[in-house]
Amino acid sequence: MKASKTELQKKYKDFQKLKLNLDLTRGKPSAEQLNLANSLMTNLSGAKSYKLNDVDIRNYGEIDGLPDAKKLGSAFLGIKPSNVIANGTSSLNLMAAMMQTLYFRGNGDLAWKERKKISILCPVPGFDRHFSLCEEMGINMISVPLTGDGPDMDLVEDIVKKDKSVRGIICVPKHSNPTGETYSQEVVRRLAKLPKLGSKDFMIFYDNAYAVHDFSKSKKLANIYKLCEQFKTTNNISLFASTSKVTMAGSGLAFIGGSDKTLKNFLSYFSKIIVGSDKVNQARHVKFLKDSTALKKHMEKLSVLIKPKFDIVESYLSKLPEGIAQWSMPTGGYFVSFTAKPGKASKIYKLCFEAGLKLTPVGATFPYGKDPDNQNLRLSPTQVKNSDLKKSMEIFTLAVLLSE
């Protein structure tokens, strides 16, 4: 990588000539990953399998999900099955429905729609769809930086104490999208206590999207709900997870967890916008991911496919000259967060794009799509073939060098 600028430009032009169509934009599972869940397709057959938990899974009912599906959700969320609702298809719908519950009904206080301004704290860089959901609902987003151990809790606590419009925070506590960081025990403890500093209807949106998605030895995430019990803040948290990146993306189960009071309030709203839950798909998943041992085994099989992709990314990034950039080295999840020098991200993006490599748009990982320092890029290596990933990383690192 000590090549001269001319050499780099020649290499870059050679790539352009290939008219490649590479894509690292989204955290999609690969076909090989999906293959590992193919038994879902046919694992219910015969009249016996149409009943589960004394319910005809083919008919209406059980808006809160089948008891066995709640049990499965409990393995993701770390709370007891009766405090879980199982539905589909992604945790985003459930988070949207929870936000709308607060918007139309509130959480033991005024409904959000009755207030002039609602603000939500958003650790950054974060998940673009969280931000676009808030923006759609007219919620004011306040960025707070992630530290590598979770959000800067001094700042978070300070804002919550001072800004009365703040009604919640959105977290991806494990293998955070895109930074890959897992919140430290201390951060989780302070988060669980946070509602005591804020409004009585404060809500922690705890999107544990990568709860079981380790591909290397990973830091353990503390059980926030137990800490909430300790601090008596269980009515101020809702937890989310899904099987989107476990079985089949788009055809998975999604889970929401919370206190009895939180779920009752949620269901009062949810039952107005949906008739029931897809219990056929729930029964398929229950049969496939029997218990937490089976789930763990399945995730191990997936990690065998996923880890090499992250190794490839790292092998290319580690060849970059020192000081030119920083990047995450996650032990799970789906993303690598790349931090270029300030002002360089859009240039790198453009160089990649013009050489046939699509990246997640610059700014997507920040509220309102605006990266204030124009320096964060998200890489999503899971779906592409290893050979394409190598080409993609070659282009990417070339673009980083050329952006200098």
Added chain:
Amino acid sequence: MKASKTELQKKYKDFQKLKLNLDLTRGKPSAEQLNLANSLMTNLSGAKSYKLNDVDIRNYGEIDGLPDAKKLGSAFLGIKPSNVIANGTSSLNLMAAMMQTLYFRGNGDLAWKERKKISILCPVPGFDRHFSLCEEMGINMISVPLTGDGPDMDLVEDIVKKDKSVRGIICVPKHSNPTGETYSQEVVRRLAKLPKLGSKDFMIFYDNAYAVHDFSKSKKLANIYKLCEQFKTTNNISLFASTSKVTMAGSGLAFIGGSDKTLKNFLSYFSKIIVGSDKVNQARHVKFLKDSTALKKHMEKLSVLIKPKFDIVESYLSKLPEGIAQWSMPTGGYFVSFTAKPGKASKIYKLCFEAGLKLTPVGATFPYGKDPDNQNLRLSPTQVKNSDLKKSMEIFTLAVLLSE
């Protein structure tokens, strides 16, 4: 039925002794109906079946649905596939999402949330879930009577002209829930023209829930979208349907249709609250309900199971003395609407309940759960066994007589 009051009371008490647990509350398919769709359970197997329309159905993407699923939706909605979005699981979620699109984004005018008062016209008696959705969102409901040919259009037009808070109307145009009526050609024509009298963001929510659900020779429903094209009101209608009562309730597909502009606006909102659509289930349905001929054949098989239930209901009701009540004799759909003498519905409900027969709560078929004349009851005969249905109808007619 000319028995004396004492005899009737004796019969009633005998029923009470049986401690029955009968239920005519909801329009659920019977297990026999569901059995006819069992091939959905296993009809995708082998790598070849995981691709449809050049898409890996197991992965993320296609938030608007697979092209073939749109084609299927087109057979329900009577508009071209490109003007259909296929999703799941019930039309209620899609109607809720459409209402929220108008609430948060508007329809080419101010978002609903920016206005002091939003009113929606609700033909009555109607579908309880439509009403509870509006109520949840703080939408003011204005009842307009159904005539047997659809809503009283003189009154509808008059209100739309005079009341500037009115932004839409909710219709179930075929085998309406619960009255069973199908809107006449003239009513559909006037509906298609209605937006011209109202606000520019006026929206017809056209829930064609029973579009293909005839069990006897039925009146043909005019194609409203074609009429909207004629009147240039295609941006003022959204159409809904689902396979809930075709294949498996709760695990079906749902469809929304509308103009390019309407769907674009809808997707702008929808893509913020959901990641994609369950394309596995879509592919299952496409394979099962190949085309409109296959769909028609399947509906005929269902009607063989459904019609006898309605015949049983009619056979009991027709024995009631003249003048005591009126009721619908539907040729499709899932309900019989029973109109007792004013003030009698809650008494009949209570008598049934205390003899072990649950009915849909009185008032459920009206906005805010209030039947102004306390006289409408909804009977849903499809799910119960014929023998139980006979017992149920015996109790019901007894209760009607005893309520005198």
